[in-house]
Amino acid sequence: MSFLRLPALLGVVAGCFLATAIAQQPATLPPAMQLSATNNAQSVVVDDSFIHKQFGDEFSLIPASTPFVRDLDGDGVEDMVIVARSKKPMLDAAEHNYKVVDPFYDFYGYGDPKLTSTFGSEELMEKNLVILVIHGAGPEAWRSDSPKAKFVIINVPFKKVTVRRLQLRKRQVNGIFAEEANSSAGDSVIFWDGKQYKYQPLGTGNSDD
Secondary structure, eight states, rough: OOOOTTHHHHHHHHHHHHHHHHHSSSSOOHHHHHHHHHHHOOOOOOSSHHHHHHHTEEEEEOTTOOOEEEEESSSSOEEEEEEEEEEEEETTTTTTEEEEEEEHHHHHHOOHHHHHHOOOOOEEEEEETTEEEEESTTTTTTOOOOOSSSEEEEEOOOOOOEEEEOSSSEEEEEEEEEEEESSSSSEEEEEEEEEEEEEEEESOOOOEE
């Protein structure tokens, strides 16, 4: 064999060993893809699947649904509020461990949601609308598989809700503000008083908490 061909032959052999070594190494995602995969694993998409998991198949989101993440019960952990639609809000209460509440009719003296859940509005825009609330627990807050508490608020007349600060007589809390569907009615707010959700028409005095 010519000595002139030896370096070329050695180069080919070395290239084969290098290619084999690279092929045997485990494949890894580029840094950006690894970050994306990690973020996706930790994030929670609030869609119908999430709502069904937390409240059951009787609930569905509507196009106007926008999740609001705030601390509603004052424990320092984030809670979630979202608008949904349900024809039978009482049906899965035991199965999914949520409580149906009606602060609107409770304000006017009717305190039993089993009765008032049959009062639903006949207005198309607000028919079967409910407000879903998840009180968060632990580091995952409202995303937790075992949240602190879950509520379905029924019969509040609204065409739009937002969550923002409410000044009570003694303190500030985050409240669910309802822009009521009836144009002749005033707006209202729903807030956690430490034990339950209360309805309050705006422009009337808040009770002591």
